[in-house]
Amino acid sequence: MTTFPLDPQDPDPRDARDVPATRPPRALRLRTEADVLAFVPYSLGFHPHDSLVVIGVGAHGRPMTGRADLSGDADEARECARTLADAVSVNGSVLAVVVAYTDDPLWAALSAESLLEELADRHVPVAHVFRADGTHWFPLLPGDAGWSDATAGEPYDLDVHALTAESVAEGRVTYADREELAASLDPASPELVEAVADALDGLAALTGRGALRAEAQWAAAWVRHRVGHPVEVPRWPTAEDTARLLRVLAVPAARDVVLAEVTLPTARAQVPLWRALARLAPDGHRGPVSAMLAFAAWLDGDGALAWCAVDRARAADPEIGLATVVAGVLENALPPTTWQPVDPASLPLLSA
Structure with missing residues (x-):
């Protein structure tokens, strides 16, 4: 039995090429x-x-x-x-x-x-x-x-x-x-996914800057509320809310408004929300939401989950820009502390 001085203050999940998490300090001595x-x-x-x-x-x-x-x-x-x-x-x-x-x-x-x-x-x-x-x-x-x-x-x-x-x-x-970790991102039950698909079919296309801006602001507020009240909300968001959010994520300018809600202090609570949303997404809508999960997982220091989500996003759409960004920071082992928070007011869709 070997004794060696390793006193990590804060465990953080990762996979190859992953980066350290920012979490509340916690003493943990590894001596054997x-x-x-x-x-x-x-x-x-x-x-x-x-x-x-x-x-x-x-x-x-x-x-x-x-x-x-x-x-x-x-x-x-x-x-x-x-x-x-x-x-x-x-x-x-x-x-x-x-x-x-x-x-x-x-x-x-x-x-x-x-x-x-x-x-x-x-x-x-x-x-x-x-x-x-x-x-x-x-x-x-x-x-x-x-x-x-x-x-x-x-x-x-x-x-x-x-x-x-x-x-x-x-x-x-x-x-x-x-x-098995990757399989944890498999789609939810067919009934739940089909309900979201039906809700998407019932939504009108977003036309005009004003409508897109309003929906993006609704989506950001919805995410903020879910993250702020994790105990008070059900595990699976409603099909209608999920469909509205997926519609917003399909437009990069609107998605960026929602992305601004994913921050270092909220990342831990963001991950289960985006995991649920990714599992509810029907075919044709899994790329952007999986990329959002990848980003939240990276900010939370969970590199293994972030890579799995990147793989899911790329499988759905190889051209997903956010997935490429997350893959890049993982490949270069950049820590989440390198991420600079985005001021929503600076985003093109919300700026005057």
């Missing part, structure tokens, strides 16, 4: 491998498999967690290592821990060594490197404490870890893998 292994799914929102994960901690204790697929190909391993190391560096990490999730020790060593080299080039020290297969963890590199016993491994059980229990108590959903 079991602590790290419990923290990773807590922060990612799913249990990684065949993955290389790095936890970087900044000078003030705020962490970032990056994940990439493991590969047995040296060139692919090096590229993944560069991506993860760039994310660690961009987020100002001063210490890192590396975990390879796999049954294959050779793949683990290849990918971990590449990442260690990349982190060394960026002057980020690594506190520990190990492999986990779901039941045991193993020191990865010669010189690690316990290397002589690496073939046996050390058992761990996340089901009994305090952080797992705390996650359940908080009502956090941790998915079995990234595929």
Whole structure:
């Protein structure tokens, strides 16, 4: 059992190329491998498999967690290592821990060594490197404490870890893998989606600046109310409200009025709303609302969900501009704090 000083103040979910969240400080000490292994799914929102994960901690204790697929190909391993190391560096990490999730020790060593080299080039020290297969963890590199016993491994059980229990108590959903997380964005029941489609069919087209402006302002106020009263509203918005909102999102100038409502302080409450709306959207209307979910998830620090939503948006419409923007900030590991709030009065549709 290795003890190393990692004191992240604030867990935040992410996937490969993702960025750190801004959340209320919360002391969380990671002192053993079991602590790290419990923290990773807590922060990612799913249990990684065949993955290389790095936890970087900044000078003030705020962490970032990056994940990439493991590969047995040296060139692919090096590229993944560069991506993860760039994310660690961009987020100002001063210490890192590396975990390879796999049954294959050779793949683990290849990918971990590449990442260690990349982190060394960026002057980020690594506190520990190990492999986990779901039941045991193993020191990865010669010189690690316990290397002589690496073939046996050390058992761990996340089901009994305090952080797992705390996650359940908080009502956090941790998915079995990234595929299950992506599936959580599947359309809602056919009846609910069909009701929204019928409501859309009954709406007249928005014509004229005045009508578009009025609907955009209604949509922004509706989102503001839903986010401000999360306990008082039902899980699924009505078909009529959803249809009106989707109609607004179809026009970029009107969508930007609604986008201005998605801010760092409200991002946590925004995510479940946009997830519900994305799942209610019929074919032909899923792109813009999925992109809105991606943006809200990024601001909330949930990079894994943000990538899944970007994928959904692009599958619906490869030309969705907002999805391209979110993909860019994720690829470049830009933290949500880089986002500058938009003054609604400055938007073309609302300006005089």
